[in-house]
Amino acid sequence: MKIIIVGCGKVGTSLAERLSVEDHDLVMVDLSEQKVEEVSNRYDAMGIVGNGASFNVQQEAGVDTADLFIAVTGEDELNLLCCLMAKKNAKCHTIARVRNPLYNKEIRFIREQLGISMIINPELTTAREILKVLKFPSAIKIDTFAKGRVELLHFRIKPEMGFDGKTIMELMGRLKTDVLICAVERDSEVVIPNGSFVLQDNDILSIAGSLEQTAEFFEKIGVRSKKVRNSLIIGGGTIAHYLALDLLKIGFRVRIIEQRKERCEYLSEMLPGADIINGDGSDKNLLLEEGLTYADSMVALTGLDEENIFLALFAKKHSNAKLVAKVNKIAFNDVIDSFAIDSVVYPKYLTADYILQYVRACQNTIGSNVETLYNILDGRAEALEFSIREASAVTDVPLMDLDLKDNLLICCINRNGTILTPRGQNKIQVGDTVIVVTTNRGLQDIRDILK
Structure with missing residues (x-):
């Protein structure tokens, strides 16, 4: 094109x-x-x-x-x-x-x-991304498919989960849940795993399943997320404005610290339900005075990436809050990941994902369409949702008989609102939407999953 x-x-x-x-x-x-x-x-x-x-x-x-x-x-x-x-x-x-x-x-x-x-709208898109992880604080990032019926959740393995040294087959056999572990990030490597893959502490797992299945998975591994009911937002820009609007709608208590007086006046007028504090968000004493120690979540949205990262690290030391930091320019993703900040959002990548999804949809040559696309695990893998509109080489064939590309996994099949966890005997049918995770780049059509 x-x-x-x-x-x-x-x-x-x-x-x-x-x-x-x-x-x-x-x-x-x-x-x-x-x-x-x-x-x-x-x-x-x-x-x-x-x-x-x-x-x-x-x-x-x-x-x-x-x-x-x-x-x-x-x-x-x-x-x-x-x-x-x-x-x-x-x-x-x-x-x-x-x-x-x-x-x-x-x-x-x-x-x-x-x-x-x-x-x-990059700012609105970013605010909605932050909202998702505040509603499910155990996750680093959440991507949604099938009009919200399927979630792709990314979370870090912690020692208390008891995953270390276990194969995926052993783990899923013990848990007996229908979620699928579809990608693992370890250091700088991303793997689309099979059942014999051995997990380690600090791996970042991507799991796919329906909302009920993912909730059941986290309950079975003993992760009962503390509900987030309030949020301390540092920086009163456009993202903070959109985020606060959404949080207030679902009953959160919202406090925003903003240095510019005229911006505080604007936010006070536009967000009557929020507490707007005129002050320097990088002032440690101010953060502690405004209740950082007791906050359920802290979202760093200043215009400086470095400040957002350091604010998150300071909050990590002084609170048990869910931490979110916005990063716009810094390209050292592997270094940022090593800080183990709960969630880092990249507005420019979120915007690029949506536009790339549109580009892929325009390129489809047969009866399948890219409905949803996300770059995941720092852009080293893609998660795509294809809408199957016509018969092709991938339809009405048992999945076990498809000659799929390496490093590719079919994660979910949405059939008229019923979410199927793929098994070898399942078949893709016209009318389905199919979710695929892969490290192969540039899939434009459902047929591209074949070798």
Whole structure:
């Protein structure tokens, strides 16, 4: 596909990184010559310096022959104008990043009236991701499939769980649950395991199953999550605004520490149910005074990655709170993982996942479609949900007889709302949605699971 990306910031660069490995024809557009040069050289893309909303710049980028036009600059209005101009110039699909909470209530109207294919809001997406782990604090990260009926939960093995030295077959035989262990991260390695794989403490497991099955699994291993009922949020930006709105709706007590006085006044007006504290969130004494020691959860959402990480580490030392830290720029994922912070969220990757899902869906050649896509375990594996719309080489064949690619596992089959844990004799049928976890990159069609 020919894809034009306007905006070479964090999200644009992350998109270029993901899309370039799938051999798309990329054109990067930005007003900054330095950014264009850096991104285009790193990811073998054509670079154009200019305003992405300009008719002439879009013509130079080749919008007439483009399949997809993505606007992810830092300005909502510019992104919308870019997409509007692209729709007038060509017949390509368009995606705009729109972040302002003011527009969030009008997203459907904006999309329909301007003819934009997809509107993505990184801050709202990040807030919803944080909400999921606050509702299920035992998990590091939770991905959902089958319209919320299936969960892919990621959690770290702790000594008290008694998993160390046991094979997956032994463990599942003892627990007798229908969840599937579909990926294991150990140090820098990600494995799609078989039954003989031996688990170790500190491994990060990814398990798949229905909501009831995953809840039963955690109960059987003795992890009864303490309910989170309050949250201390450091940083009062847009993510904090969205997150607080959602938390207040489900009855949380919310406190936000924000340094800018005018922002505190705005949040007080927009979030009447929250406690807004005007102060420096990196002040240790202030954090302790505001009840960090007794907080159920602490979410670090300042504009500095380093500050968020250190705040989480400080909270880890002084409380038993569920810890969440936002990271935007730092690329040392393995170092961050070694700190064992409960959950680290990367807004740029979440945004890229949603757009990549749309790109994969546009590429499908037969009757299957990528419904959901997540990059998991620091982007070293993918979890995909395919909707099966037509018969093919994978349908009506026992799973044991399919010649599947290595490092690939069929995790769940959703059949008319019934969640099936795959066994050898099960068959994929037209109308199913099928969830696959793999370290193979770029699966676009259900047939790609075969060798």
